Amino acid sequence: MARSPVPNQTGKETGAARVYTTLRNEILTMRLAPGTPLDEVGLAERFDMSRSPVREALVRLSGDGLVTILANRSTVVTPMDFARVPEFLDALDLLQRVTTRLAALHRTAADLAKIQEKQKAYEKAIAASIKLRDSLPMIEANYDFHMTIARAGRNLYFADLYRRLLDEGRRMLHLHFQFKALDPDISVEEMARDHTDIVDAIERGDADKAEECAHRHAEQFKGRFMQFMDRNLTAGVPLTYNRRVSREKSTTTAE
Template sequence: MAKVTEPQTQKATGASRVYTILRDEILTMKLAPGTALDEIGLSERFDLSRSPIREALVRLSADGLVSILPNRSTIVSQMDFRRIPEFLDALDLLQRVTTRLAALHRSPLELADIRTAQKAYEKAIANCVKTGTSQAMIEKNYDFHMAIAKAGHNVYFADLYRRLLEEGRRMLHLHFEFQTLDEHMTAEEIGRDHTQIVDAIEARDADLAEELAHRHAAQFKGRFMQFLDRNITASMTLTYPQAQP
């Protein structure tokens, strides 16, 4: 029996390792959108057969982080900046509804889980400000908002919100990288919105919880659009026709 399961265990472990490493590299933009992911090259890099590599790529595809093309080649999924306003509007709506429902329906245990996620987020913020790496903060931000969605007791809203948060991880990385460039930005200031949201959920003040969630989303939208304006347009080369003598 051991001889049968051991290779399967090694395969699963290898695929999980490849998945975790590539996922982190995609989310932190070390692997830029559109980058080709060659199975042979990845096999050599990770010293694995192509089977666990392919399994990891399938998982990343399910997360929306890579795209498997009709010719069976694989690339890091593109980011469609034209649709970002639509994404941010949807995020605002889902964040409002899940936070409102959490204020109405959360149990004491779920509130404790939200508080725990909030503390973990605050710790990750402090580390991000100190080290300049945002990955842990992005993960803890996801955990925090999903703890709120779970407390809302609506699996459909929670699933839609999860998909938005997953899709937006790379945007969050860009946003947090931009946010931490502000030398006056502190960990307390970054985490203040979350603290206020949790207090409203604890007080079961649904109107305030929804309003704070909206402000939080609107603030993210404003900062991210500011980031795009400073970084995307700054890289564009402008050419003008020569003036006629």
């Protein structure tokens, strides 16, 4: 969903915008973990304002898919269903291929200029994210880049479906960046290479190559994210069992 412009005409609207921006950033960077309860009273105290602008901010976040308003009117940070991550990644791959292919076929000169502008902005955002170890600049610039391509494809249905996937995947992209940031050789060039190849194919109007680059980009994200998942799922597994077995074998041999 396209982000609404931040209103600033009244104190109430400014307060709601501040709550929205702060909570949104904390959710995207996982400082507010999936499933965390969001209490209106507690948030009103935290931001030193009434519950009305807090409620307005939560409604906007719900529209972004970042919070879920439950039947009992309580609100939580939208959970992440890691069991369905493979399904999400397959869908992302398909929609990314379709929207990128259509952009190569239907983009105008004005569309291409916007795509190139968003690619340059993405490279600057990557540099900022690497320097600050903050995923937010990269998350926002990545969204803008891919949605600019989707709109250039001239199919509103595909673009809307793709937008929903990109919105849902923002927190996954944060985790992906956190994993990549562990690499001491991380660089802007390496992180932006797939985007550069996509732009080049769209510029040349090569639909097959554009789709191929989009697929490779999705596959690399899938591979890195699954590596992150494997790293974190196994990180807490105790390794004392093997040492105990080794001692038992040594005792048996001595006897």
